[in-house]
Amino acid sequence: MTEVLLIAGMFMATFSVRYVLFAVAGKVRFPPWLTTGLSFVPPAVLTAIIVPAVLLPRGELWLRFDNPWLLAGVFAALVAFWRRDLLTTIVLGMFCFMLLRFGFGL
Structure with a gap:
């Protein structure tokens, strides 16, 4: 059971970080420098x-x-x-x- 929770937690951590970056990718403009x-x-x-x-x-x-x-x-x-x-x-x-x-x- 702990392995399933560990895999689910790592999935959520990885997915949430990547989703946030893809969600704001076209809306954020970095300065030229x-x-x-x-x-x-x-x-x-x-x-x-x-x-x-x-x-x-x-x-x-x-x-x-x-x-x-x-x-x-x-x-x-x-x-x-x-x-x-x-x-x-x-x-x-x-x-x-x-x-x-x-x-x-x-």
């Missing part, structure tokens, strides 16, 4: 997730040419600057990683 500041949040969050995974895949700093995560990350960054297309970057970056990791055994 806040909108500009919020535009930097996605790149900052992605950087905080990706950089440790690329540079510390085994829990310690690994800056050598036998690091497939680093090589594939550099390749994906070059593809992103060249093509400016998210899907192409993801597909080619993953292909490069798979080739390095499983094809060449790095």
